[in-house]
Amino acid sequence: MTAQSVKCVLIFKWARNPLDARVGLDGAVDWSFANMAASDDDAAAAVAARNLSDDIVALTLGNGDTAWAAARGASRTVTVPDPRIGLDSSWTARLLAGGVRHIGEVDVVLAGDCAWDPAAPVLLGACLGWPTLAGVIEARREGGGLRVVRRAESGNETLEVTPPVVLAVLARHTEKEPPGMKAILAARKKPVEKMTAADLGAAPAADSLVLCGSALPPATKAQIFAGRDDPAGAAAQLIAALRKEGVL
Amino acid sequence: MSGNDCWVIAADTGPIAGMIAAARSLGGKITAVAAGGRALADKAAAAGPDEVRWFAPSQGSPPETLAPAVARDIAAAAPRVILSLPDAASRVLWAAAAFALGAPAAGAVTQLRAEGDLVLAVRPAAQGKALETIGSQGLLAAVFDAADITYTGPAAPVTEMRPAAGEDKFAAALRLAPGADDGAPEESGLRAAARVIGVGLGVRKRERLAWAESLAAALDAVLACSLPVSDDLEWFGESRVIGISSNRIAPQLYLALGISGQPQHMSGVRDARIVAAVNNDPEAPVFNRCHYGIEGDLAEILPALIDAVNE
Numbered sequence: 001m002t003a004q005s006v007k008c009v010l011i012f013k014w015a016r017n018p019l020d021a022r023v024g025l026d027g028a029v030d031w032s033f034a035n036m037a038a039s040d041d042d043a044a045a046a047v048a049a050r051n052l053s054d055d056i057v058a059l060t061l062g063n064g065d066t067a068w069a070a071a072r073g074a075s076r077t078v079t080v081p082d083p084r085i086g087l088d089s090s091w092t093a094r095l096l097a098g099g100v101r102h103i104g105e106v107d108v109v110l111a112g113d114c115a116w117d118p119a120a121p122v123l124l125g126a127c128l129g130w131p132t133l134a135g136v137i138e139a140r141r142e143g144g145g146l147r148v149v150r151r152a153e154s155g156n157e158t159l160e161v162t163p164p165v166v167l168a169v170l171a172r173h174t175e176k177e178p179p180g181m182k183a184i185l186a187a188r189k190k191p192v193e194k195m196t197a198a199d200l201g202a203a204p205a206a207d208s209l210v211l212c213g214s215a216l217p218p219a220t221k222a223q224i225f226a227g228r229d230d231p232a233g234a235a236a237q238l239i240a241a242l243r244k245e246g247v248l
Numbered sequence: 249m250s251g252n253d254c255w256v257i258a259a260d261t262g263p264i265a266g267m268i269a270a271a272r273s274l275g276g277k278i279t280a281v282a283a284g285g286r287a288l289a290d291k292a293a294a295a296g297p298d299e300v301r302w303f304a305p306s307q308g309s310p311p312e313t314l315a316p317a318v319a320r321d322i323a324a325a326a327p328r329v330i331l332s333l334p335d336a337a338s339r340v341l342w343a344a345a346a347f348a349l350g351a352p353a354a355g356a357v358t359q360l361r362a363e364g365d366l367v368l369a370v371r372p373a374a375q376g377k378a379l380e381t382i383g384s385q386g387l388l389a390a391v392f393d394a395a396d397i398t399y400t401g402p403a404a405p406v407t408e409m410r411p412a413a414g415e416d417k418f419a420a421a422l423r424l425a426p427g428a429d430d431g432a433p434e435e436s437g438l439r440a441a442a443r444v445i446g447v448g449l450g451v452r453k454r455e456r457l458a459w460a461e462s463l464a465a466a467l468d469a470v471l472a473c474s475l476p477v478s479d480d481l482e483w484f485g486e487s488r489v490i491g492i493s494s495n496r497i498a499p500q501l502y503l504a505l506g507i508s509g510q511p512q513h514m515s516g517v518r519d520a521r522i523v524a525a526v527n528n529d530p531e532a533p534v535f536n537r538c539h540y541g542i543e544g545d546l547a548e549i550l551p552a553l554i555d556a557v558n559e
């Protein structure tokens with residue numbers, strides 16, 4: 001990193017969207033419908049990257065929209081079209097670390113700190129051997145380094161950070177300013193480089209995870225009081241139930 | 249790899265006792281790493297592990313700077329399973345250890361058990377619509393994300409650990425900004441409250457907020473809100489928001505008024521003992537995530553609740 005420029009890698013669309021997975025009556029999950037997707041958190045990472053730098057290279061896994069980050073400020077995109085994402089988040093992290101190394105001189109790596117996979121972004125930091133912060137809600141340049149705010153359980157914490165660093169960014173809302181048609185069309189003209197796991201030197205962990213079963217969660221049956229016709233009666237029933245539970 | 253031994257990592261508050269209870273089902277020895285102040289080490293010791301190894305960050309450093317030291321300590325012990333609390337700092341330390349061990353890793357598991365030569369972990373899949381069981385014949389690294397419990401047994405011994413020379417190399421890269429975060433968001437008493445009433449967009453009118461305040465006073469409860477009630481309506485400051493990107497609380501009672509029950513909100517009250525909800529939409533997702541509910545209009549139900557409490 002120089003006083004003038006910070007080189008960022010923006011990682012997007014690196015996990016499967018569990019909302020698209022289908023659950024059968026027997027509790028089996030069919031992931032084949034669950035495409036790799038950019039999350040709200042990836043969008044927040046893109047905003048953080050733009051605030052830090054105009055030198056952004058994007059990295060993504062899987063097919064689908066490779067121009068997503070190019071429409072949000074990245075100059076080019078490296079993709080691994082066939083990432084074979086499975087159960088092991090460390091594999092995702094190993095692939096991404098290979099991608100970051102391939103891109104070369106990098107100061108800040110940003111990815112969404114996404115609930116779909118709370119492990120892969122922090123494992124990426126470990127693979128690279130870099131200082132890592134998760135739960136990041138704000139990052140900007142200050143002096144020769146970065147000023148980063150992250151969420152701790154007791155409240156927000158502000159840190160002074162000297163790159164290289166991995167930042168896993170947490171969204172607070174859906175994307176506020178998605179790119180317009182013009183940016184999307186221009187993004188499709190930016191270069192995309194396709195890589196394989198072997199090109200990136202990624203090797204899986206020695207042990208592997210296996211799927212041993214799947215079931216429907218136990219139904220938690222709520223007791224609902226009808227308050228439309230008899231508000232006073234429903235209110236009395238609820239208060240009585242809560243007193244019986246010992247919480248009033 | 250030693251037996252079914254498990255190391256658990258805590259660098260912030262979270263469901264430590266719940267995580268240790270889950271690890272107990274594996275049958276091995278449980279060592280807790282506490283990366284933080286003395287209070288965190290004591291909390292870990294009181295949560296039921298066999299032993300606590302306490303790493304205190306140097307002055308002005310966040311717990312993440314301990315990643316190399318914690319990873320070395322855990323790799324030397326070579327446990328079979330390592331678990332992390334779900335918070336940001338714990339996960340970073342856990343990842344360093346998981347990578348040092350070369351363990352396969354999974355996010356957000358809620359239960360563990362050993363079966364034959366497998367260690368098994370249960371995790372919600374497809375946004376909680378199913379529970380998947382994953383297994384490993386070798387090592388397993390997982391982020392634990394389930395409710396806490398109360399542990400009442402004796403406290404475990406605490407050993408104070410120090411990073412070896414060169415292991416604090418991250419301390420130069422990550423510094424807590426002096427004076428930036430004075431005035432913690434605890435003025436509302438939200439985290440310690442036994443009863444919390446959550447105000448959602450369904451409260452609709454500001455005058456009904458006064459009713460919610462009266463109900464809170466009658467129930468000795470603290471008021472909180474959903475994100476849009478703070479961000480868009482600005483009825484409350486950010487410190488009162490409940491949810492994934494805000495406060496996570498574990499009161500005895502959470503009463504959701506006019507809150508639809510989106511997962512981003514409800515994950516903030518997952519550890520509440522009883523969740524009750526008032527909503528005029530019988531299909532509102534909150535009714536699938538509560539113990540008791542009233543289907544009705546807050547314009548009528550709120551005054552009725554105040555009357556019912558005062559009777």
Ligand SMILES: Cc1cc2nc3c(=O)[nH]c(=O)nc-3n(C[C@H](O)[C@H](O)[C@H](O)COP(=O)(O)OP(=O)(O)OC[C@H]3O[C@@H](n4cnc5c(N)ncnc54)[C@H](O)[C@@H]3O)c2cc1C
Binds near residue numbers: 452
């Ligand atoms: C990345 C991201 C992070 C987020 N983080 C958080 C977070 O931390 N916390 C959070 O709260 N949200 C968060 N959200 C927003 C979350 O997804 C929901 O949009 C939000 O929680 C909805 O708030 P609400 O329930 O108050 O409003 P709505 O979803 O609009 O629900 C209002 C409810 O009130 C009911 N209602 C309406 N009128 C009445 C009436 N007269 N009487 C009774 N009931 C009535 C309706 O039936 C409805 O169910 C996040 C979103 C994103 C994308």
